[in-house]
Structure formats: C-alpha cells, structure tokens
Amino acid sequence: MRVRKHEQSGPGCAGACCLRIEDLGVRLGGEEVLRHVSFHLHCGEIVALIGPNGAGKSSLFRTILGQTAHTGSIRFQRADGDKTRPLIGYVPQSPVFDRGDPVSVFDFFSAAISTWPVFLPTPAKLRGRVEGCLERVHADGLIDKRMGALSGGELQRVLLALALEPLPHILMLDEPLSGVDIDGEQQLLDMLDEIRMKYDLSILLSTHDFATLDQYADKVILLKNQVLRTGTPEEVLGSEEFRSVFHLDLGRGKRA
Amino acid sequence: MSFWYAIVDLLPFEWAQPGSMFFMKNALLAVLVISPLFGLLSTMVVESRMSFFSDALGHSAFTGIAIGALCGLADPMWSAVALSLAFALLFTYVRRNSGIASDTVIGVFSSTAVALGIFIATLDGGSFTKFNSLLIGDILSVEPGKIALLACILLAAAALWVCCFNQLMLSSVHPALANSRGIGVFWQEAVFSAAIAVVVTVSMTWVGLLVINSLLVLPGAAARNLARNMRQYNLLSVLGAIAAGIGGLMTSYYIGASAGASITLYLAGWFLVSFLLRKRRV
Numbered sequence: 001m002r003v004r005k006h007e008q009s010g011p012g013c014a015g016a017c018c019l020r021i022e023d024l025g026v027r028l029g030g031e032e033v034l035r036h037v038s039f040h041l042h043c044g045e046i047v048a049l050i051g052p053n054g055a056g057k058s059s060l061f062r063t064i065l066g067q068t069a070h071t072g073s074i075r076f077q078r079a080d081g082d083k084t085r086p087l088i089g090y091v092p093q094s095p096v097f098d099r100g101d102p103v104s105v106f107d108f109f110s111a112a113i114s115t116w117p118v119f120l121p122t123p124a125k126l127r128g129r130v131e132g133c134l135e136r137v138h139a140d141g142l143i144d145k146r147m148g149a150l151s152g153g154e155l156q157r158v159l160l161a162l163a164l165e166p167l168p169h170i171l172m173l174d175e176p177l178s179g180v181d182i183d184g185e186q187q188l189l190d191m192l193d194e195i196r197m198k199y200d201l202s203i204l205l206s207t208h209d210f211a212t213l214d215q216y217a218d219k220v221i222l223l224k225n226q227v228l229r230t231g232t233p234e235e236v237l238g239s240e241e242f243r244s245v246f247h248l249d250l251g252r253g254k255r256a
Numbered sequence: 257m258s259f260w261y262a263i264v265d266l267l268p269f270e271w272a273q274p275g276s277m278f279f280m281k282n283a284l285l286a287v288l289v290i291s292p293l294f295g296l297l298s299t300m301v302v303e304s305r306m307s308f309f310s311d312a313l314g315h316s317a318f319t320g321i322a323i324g325a326l327c328g329l330a331d332p333m334w335s336a337v338a339l340s341l342a343f344a345l346l347f348t349y350v351r352r353n354s355g356i357a358s359d360t361v362i363g364v365f366s367s368t369a370v371a372l373g374i375f376i377a378t379l380d381g382g383s384f385t386k387f388n389s390l391l392i393g394d395i396l397s398v399e400p401g402k403i404a405l406l407a408c409i410l411l412a413a414a415a416l417w418v419c420c421f422n423q424l425m426l427s428s429v430h431p432a433l434a435n436s437r438g439i440g441v442f443w444q445e446a447v448f449s450a451a452i453a454v455v456v457t458v459s460m461t462w463v464g465l466l467v468i469n470s471l472l473v474l475p476g477a478a479a480r481n482l483a484r485n486m487r488q489y490n491l492l493s494v495l496g497a498i499a500a501g502i503g504g505l506m507t508s509y510y511i512g513a514s515a516g517a518s519i520t521l522y523l524a525g526w527f528l529v530s531f532l533l534r535k536r537r538v
Binding site: 067088102104106108110114115116117118 | 425436479487
C-alpha cells in the first residue's frame with residue numbers, strides 16, 4: 001500500500017522550503033559519530049533514517065536541534081526565500097515517567113507551552129488551548145491522565161501534539177514507533193501522513209521498523225556514521241549496503 | 257515581632273502566656289517559615305531525583321562553616337553559603353558535561369566535602385565537638401533577625417517557583433526536549449541547585465545537618481503517593497510539611513526531644529500513611 005506522496009520533491013530546492021545538510025561531521029568524546037553526512041529535506045516530505053544502534057541517528061537529531069557542535073553546514077531555506085532558523089518540533093525517544101509520577105498530560109503540556117506555573121489553579125483558557133492541541137492528534141480524552149499511565153502509543157501522540165505547538169517547519173521524531181503496539185503504530189503513521197498533507201511540513205524520523213517504511217516514507221537514508229545509501233524505500237531495502245549492515249555483517253565486527 | 261507575639265498570646269498553650277517563653281514563639285514562627293519553604297522545594301527535589309544531592313549539600317555547608325570558623329569569621333554561615341553555592345554550580349556543571357552517572361558525581365563531591373570539613377575542623381588538633389550542635393540543630397535558638405532572613409528566602413523561592421517551575425519540570429523530565437523548546441537546561445538546573453544550596457545552608461543551624469535532608473525529601477515523597485497532578489502534589493507537600501513542622505515543634509516542647517528529629521518523625525509517619533492509602537487505591 002502506498003499513500004500520497006509529494007511529486008515536486010525533486011533534486012535542488014527550487015521554490016520549496018528545504019533543510020540542507022552538507023558535509024556534516026560530529027565528534028563526541030573524541031569519537032567520530034557522524035562524518036560527511038549530506039542530504040536535503042523538502043517540505044511535505046517524510047524522510048526515514050535507518051541504521052543500527054549507535055549509527056548516530058540520535059546524534060544527528062541533536063545536531064540539527066543545535067545541541068551539539070559540528071563541522072559542515074546545516075541550512076534552512078523557507079519557501080519565501082527567508083533564511084532564518086527554522087522552528088523544529090522534536091519528539092524525543094519516549095521519556096521515562098514513573099507510574100506514580102504526579103504529572104498529568106495537562107501539567108506536562110502546559111508547562112511546555114505556557115508560563116503559567118503548573119502548581120497554581122488552572123485558568124480555563126489555558127485548558128482550552130491544551131485541549132485544542134491534543135485534538136490535533138485525537139488525544140483530547142487523555143488530558144487528565146497521568147503521563148506514567150499512558151500506553152506507548154498514547155505517549156507518542158501526546159509528544160507529537162506538543163511538537164506541533166507552535167507549528168514547526170520541520171518535525172523530527174526519534175524512534176516514534178518503538179514501544180508502540182501494532183494498532184498504535186498504524187494510527188501514528190496515518191496521523192503523520194495527515195499532518196504532512198495538512199500543514200505541509202517536513203518530517204524526519206528514525207526507525208527500526210522496516211516493514212512499514214514503504215507505506216509512508218518518500219525517502220530512506222541508511223546511516224552508519226555516514227550516509228551509506230539514500231533512495232526510495234525499495235531501493236534502500238534492496239541494496240547491498242542494507243544487507244551488509246543488517247545481516248551479512250553479523251559477527252564480523254565493525255565495518256572498515 | 258510584637259505583632260506576632262500578640263497573635264501567639266491568643267493561643268491556649270502554657271508557653272503562649274504573654275511576656276514569656278519568647279524562644280518558643282520565635283521557634284514557632286521560624287517553623288512556619290521553614291516548613292513551607294522545604295515543602296515547596298521538596299516536590300522538585302523528588303521529581304528531578306536530587307534527594308541524594310541535597311544530602312551532599314549539607315555536607316559541603318558543614319565544610320563551609322568549618323572554613324569560616326578557621327578564618328575567624330563572625331558568622332560562618334556566609335562562608336558556608338558561598339561554599340555550598342560553589343559546590344552546587346560545580347556539581348551541575350560536572351553532571352551535565354561529564355557523562356558520569358549523577359549518583360557517582362554526588363558521591364564524589366559529598367565525600368570530598370565532608371573529608372575536607374573534618375580535615376579543617378580537626379586541624380592543629382582541634383576538637384570536633386564544637387560542631388556537634390550543627391549535626392542536631394536547635395530551632396529554639398533562632399533569633400528574630402534570622403527569621404526575617406528566612407522569610408526573605410521563602411519569598412525569593414516562591415518568586416523563583418512562579419518564574420521557573422515549568423521550565424524546571426520540563427528540564428527534569430527530558431533535557432533534550434526542554435532544550436528543543438528553547439529552555440536553557442543548564443541554567444535551570446544551576447539556579448535550582450543554587451536555591452537548594454542556600455536553603456539547606458541557612459536553615460542547617462536550626463534544623464540540624466543529620467535530618468535536614470529528610471525535610472527536603474519526605475514532604476514530596478509523601479505527596480507523590482497521593483497526588484494525581486502538579487497542583488495536588490505541591491499543595492499536599494506544603495501542607496504536610498507545615499503540619500509536621502508544627503506537630504514536631506509541639507512534641508519536642510512537651511517531651512524535650514530535638515525539634516528537627518520530631519518533625520522528621522512526623523513526616524515519616526505521614527509518608528507511611530500516604531503510602532498505605534496509595535496501596536488501597538490502586
């Protein structure tokens with residue numbers, strides 16, 4: 001099954017907004033985590049980042065967020081030619097909440113989007129605003145649940161709703177499908193597709209779930225400290241590099 | 257203060273008779289200032305898993321007092337505040353930038369501080385016993401001037417809470433997420449640990465080093481058992497701290513035990529009750 005995809009996302013960035021990453025290099029604690037990473041991310045496009053654990057996927061996210069020093073360049077161009085910093089919505093790998101954590105979805109959400117202290121009585125207006133945000137991801141029924149009591153899929157939806165407020169240019173999701181059951185996964189993927197069409201934003205996500213890539217990803221990037229292969233899901237999943245990283249490489253130690 | 261004495265004089269206790277027992281009235285006022293302060297900070301200490309950190313701060317405050325005493329300062333409390341502030345900031349820096357687990361970092365700092373404190377206190381064959389009062393604390397020795405200082409700190413902490421609580425909470429839940437939303441996580445943590453440092457150090461003289469940490473942990477821990485959101489959490493924590501503070505002071509007056517220890521025991525009892533209630537509800 002193949003869902004609608006943007007046709008104009010060809011090479012170059014003519015006319016459309018675009019995140020351009022050129023020759024990116026990152027060192028963490030003396031180790032080279034990323035080297036010579038280059039790719040473009042156009043608006044309305046979903047790009048999936050795959051690669052083994054420790055391939056530098058999370059580091060790449062952190063770098064795009066501006067939290068890590070790097071070499072090379074990260075540039076963003078809006079459709080109108082404006083080159084200011086893009087607004088990035090970030091959905092982290094599920095944060096850990098204790099089951100007993102007295103943080104409700106409302107608390108978490110309003111702490112992030114408003115300056116009204118969450119320990120004071122809630123103004124009705126703020127509650128309405130949070131409800132509106134949660135509605136975008138069909139999660140408005142969760143507002144009074146505790147964060148620790150949410151299922152994996154529910155937590156991802158709440159985090160997604162937060163990343164969409166304020167509406168970003170680029171949405172980045174770090175392994176949104178891990179810890180989510182099959183129903184939740186389908187729901188989340190449908191939602192991403194809906195969001196991409198509705199708001200015309202770029203989505204970059206990392207995943208270990210290759211079976212569903214074909215459904216939603218316009219482009220797949222195979223990363224292992226450097227970009228090994230870029231292309232459509234079929235191209236990358238059928239490539240020599242993909243098999244070498246995920247199967248034939250087993251037991252042979254690190255690739256040179 | 258005379259206004260406060262006039263109010264207390266209305267209470268039906270033997271120590272509340274007009275014109276006498278001023279130390280007890282001072283202590284009551286001090287408890288009413290200290291306990292909500294600790295109740296307030298406690299929720300965030302528990303939430304961001306810093307309970308061991310506040311314990312370590314007490315140790316560094318002790319070292320600061322030892323250094324102050326060595327230098328012959330009139331009021332070694334200020335050297336203690338300075339040292340524990342430095343300790344708190346350095347700790348936050350090391351924790352953020354080293355990738356070492358935070359309990360290890362705390363252990364390193366705590367043991368260093370306490371060793372340095374004992375080393376300085378016993379320099380030249382000095383005796384440690386003069387510091388014993390710090391370990392247990394004496395709320396009855398509090399003076400009106402110090403109560404005013406504590407009240408100022410309470411106001412400052414409340415103001416800090418209004419400005420920063422949201423960001424602090426988000427930083428403790430997920431630093432990278434908080435950062436992606438424009439929150440300076442390092443500075444949030446630095447300010448928070450500095451606030452704990454000041455509060456712990458200033459109130460140590462009256463509460464006692466050995467039990468001060470329980471005041472920072474127990475109110476939040478107990479409230480956490482019952483609360484379902486942040487409003488209940490903070491409210492229960494502050495109310496629990498105040499109730500235990502008053503109860504503990506009264507008990508210590510009538511039985512003659514240490515006030516700090518009595519307050520802590522009340523809080524521990526409150527924690528037990530809240531824990532049992534939680535069990536029943538789930």
